Amino acid sequence: MTFRRTALAQEMAQQLLKPSFLDTSLRSGLFLSGQRRVGKTTFLATDLIPALENLGAIVIYVDLWSQPQANPADLVHDAIRRSLNELQTPGSGILQKLRSVSSVEAGVAGFKFGFKLADLGKQGGVSLAHAFMALIDQAQANVVLIVDEVQHALGSTEGGNMLHALKATRDAINTRPETPGYFLFLGTGSHRARVQELSVKGNQAFNGAVTHEFPVLGRDFIEYILHQVKPQLGSKTPSIAVAQEAFKRMGSRPEELMKALNILRTLPQGANADEHLPTIAESLGAAAADVELQKIEALGPLAEAVFSRICSIGGNVKGGFTADALKEYSVKTGREVSAQEVQSVIALMTSANLLMRVSHGHYGVTDSFVEKAWVARLQADQLLRADATPDKGATA
Secondary structure: OOOOOHHHHHHHHHHHHOOOHHHHHHHHOEEEEOOOOOOHHHHHHHHHHHHHHHOOOEEEEEEOOOOOOOOHHHHHHHHHHHHHHHHOOOOOHHHHHHHHHOOOOOOOOOOOOOOOHHHOOOOOOOOHHHHHHHHHHHHOOOEEEEEEOHHHHHHOHHHHHHHHHHHHHHHHHHOOOOOOOOEEEEEEEOOHHHHHHHHHOOOOOOOOOEEEEOOOOOHHHHHHHHHHHHHHHHHHOOOHHHHHHHHHHOOOOHHHHHHHHHHHHOOOOOOOHHHHHHHHHHHHHHHHHHHHHHHHHHOOHHHHHHHHHHHHOOOOEEOOOOHHHHHHHHHHHOOOOOHHHHHHHHHHHHHOOOEEEEEOOEEEEOOHHHHHHHHHHHHHHHHHHHHHOOOOOOOO
16 A cells, blocks of 8 residues: 555645645746655655646656666656657547546647657757647646656756756746646755755756755654554554654655564564664664665775765865865875776766766765765764874873
8 A cells, every 4th residue: 555645745736736826936946855765756656746637737757867877858858758749649548637637628639739749859849848838728738847856957968958948938838928828847856955956046947946845754654654564563563753753763764664663573572662663763774874885885995085075075076186186085095096087986976876967077976865874974984083093192
């Protein structure tokens, strides 16, 4: 069974598609940030998208995390082409869904677009603004484009150009006096700073858009889970309050909570779950980060030095190949380090989704949870070294 967040989804869908006066700012764009594996994608797929569709919207979804090495603009354009192709195909699922919630009969046999889908987004081809305007005029409906892990679009010129094209689409459609529908953009991401940058920096396409923290799962989720596991755990079922606090310690990640409850099941009969769960949660939280940290360690000392530098400067490093940076890497690795070696190790960490290219020459940590864990480990190592250093002022 899947925990449904129906009320939250319906509220968000209403705010996006039928906004009150105070919510009309959402038409400028909405960005939601939250750490990885807290349920963002599940919420989008099982709750929000159906809620939007039930209110008559056409929803196009693309996940930039699905192919981290692909060009983000290509992924978005491909998703749009697929949806438009479905809409011009008689009997397609998206058409049937639209007809079931709308009184509009246009497109019963498939929509007709006066342009080639293959040329969408390409040089000399149809613009996104023109394509979405044609769609909205035929469907007489709102269109919502959802880009999951949207911060990956920041790392390339193509991604930036794509965001500006979507902003131009928003402006062209939403400012029409009698538009039959609106173009709504929703971006989600796992790195708070990167996602916020999309709406607060003056050079970003969606500067001025609305940003919110993704609402993590709360007490109602804990109650649901404990009700489900009660038959298996019996007397080893923790209290709601203790389980909720443990869930927070594990980053509000459902997978980690299930691991913790499975560990409780292995405890001897009569064990006090409320006494054991906090310790279990602490261990699992650290272990979740360790999985990613071990990837860095496996790449060797140079990768550790580069990753540490990026973390120490706040996760947005420029000049990772300067003479000072190379000197720092050389000191930490105990050998001479070249810029080419640094580039190679950054490419490896980018492929492993440990780092992401923010812009030309700038790299940041993909997951802020991992970044915090690495910084905590560095600080702990420094304390250990300090404790192990003899006091120079002491006398024999």
